[in-house]
Amino acid sequence: MTATLHRLDKRTDPSLDPLMALVADDMNRVNAVILDRMQSKIPLIPELAGHLIAGGGKRMRPMLTLACAKLIGYGGTRHHLLSAAVEFIHTATLLHDDVVDGSDLRRGKRTANIIWGNPASVLVGDFLFSKSFELMVEAESLKALRVLSGASAVIAEGEVNQLTAIRRIDTPEDRYLDIIGAKTAALFAAACRIAAIVADRSDADEAALDAYGRNLGIAFQLVDDAIDYVSDADTMGKDAGDDFREGKMTLPVILAYARGDEESRAFWRDAVSGKRASDADLAHAITLIRSTRAVDDTLARARHYGQRAIDAIGRFPNGPAKDAMIEAVEFAIRRAY
Template structure:
């Protein structure tokens, strides 16, 4: 890995900054942070900075900041979604309770902002703080559209741009900012992160119906049980007949679900090509992400970022 040393430094910093005299905080934080996550978002910050020619150390703190924001949102999301699994093991809220998970999530957000301030760059602070607000907006918008089969694809896209892609975009953009790249290059890195993040979430939404639990790292069918209106549901609903639409209204809007309903939902999605088309949509966004790198000269770092796109899409196999 090209940024192995950087990532190891980032991991050390994460462990150091999640410490507290209040013992439950590092205990709960370590449960999630040490659970084998891919560190994809901090890896993007580190790789983007190196692609842009940066040779200092500021990007390590910013990568840790990005991971703290991500981890805080995971803790909060699992409480909202009442999730029992995260990364293949019991979620923090299942083990420690909702109150502790929310409060430790707040602690990690605070640590992230400390790292932003330590960097001392107002543009970096603007990008990451704006992303934090956008993530919250995306989650609230998802709450509003949940259980509503009249949700449009445009509304769905706005949800995933907010709750997922905004942090990808910020993670890559700050890599260009610390390298003092011109605004066009900063925008290109932001576009790369945004389209990669959308592709990532599209694949995740398809995997919630088609993966096995061990591979997914969380309970398969969570989105269905919670009534989240994701693209596979939208496509199956739009393409279905009246009886099929009644099924989606009953299971997603009324939350009236029986033991066989998840399997039937998957049957309908396959019948109408909803999962395949969701993955194809992800591929198109992946192509946009790679195209955003066109202005950068060929390098090992550029190849590595293109490989990240491939990795994100190929999770659907």
């Protein structure tokens, strides 16, 4: 196979532009579905949903559904409905997450829960989940419905798992990987897999697209968790140090704690428990993470999973779709640099 992740070290400016160009026409149709189905006779619903849906997100997950359909030569239209369903699931999850996390910023804008309150955000999230299931049914694929509904359940399990791991300094690395595999990678995997399902492709093709999405999703979340300690609010679109202040045991913290001396481990125990949450404490945490190379190794893991994503689509023909999907992996990794 010629596509390998050494390209990440050579190309410093990968972009989502090829992916966006590849699926532009299909994405216009998906956007039309999204705008139509988020409407309601209750004005607050489209107002609140539109705040997030039109809030600058790249819509990477539905784009991956469309790109996978291009990769395997699907010529139908059912994937438009399913792509919109994927975006509604993702948006509903974000609305609920921001309530759980008490977040103030999302994509550089005030979160819906800050503007309209927690009850409205939760209920509109429920509305979007319901709409996603309507779209799945309309796509007339029981198997796609099973995959996306299963992914929705796994996402919820992942969020609960993360909630119960918050402020637990003893959270092991394998539990962390279980959490991000559920709360992030499951929807990436399902978004890719459903393209093969509606195209009636083989189980092997389904598995390959699932593996591409799943490994890309893990890499994407690893990079996000690293960025929280090496970037700022303008770059991240959320408050810098949110994970630190919320006591989330992400991989950079797990590695820094494991590699620290007793003094630094005592700091991490206090920080994760909520006793050390000032700006000065965050600065010290960043110093410890850098001195233990925890971010470097987190990003190395991300590159590993990115390579696995690229390997997974090696069975498919070379061409614009495959190139765009490879560059999407490169883009996901390079966000941290």
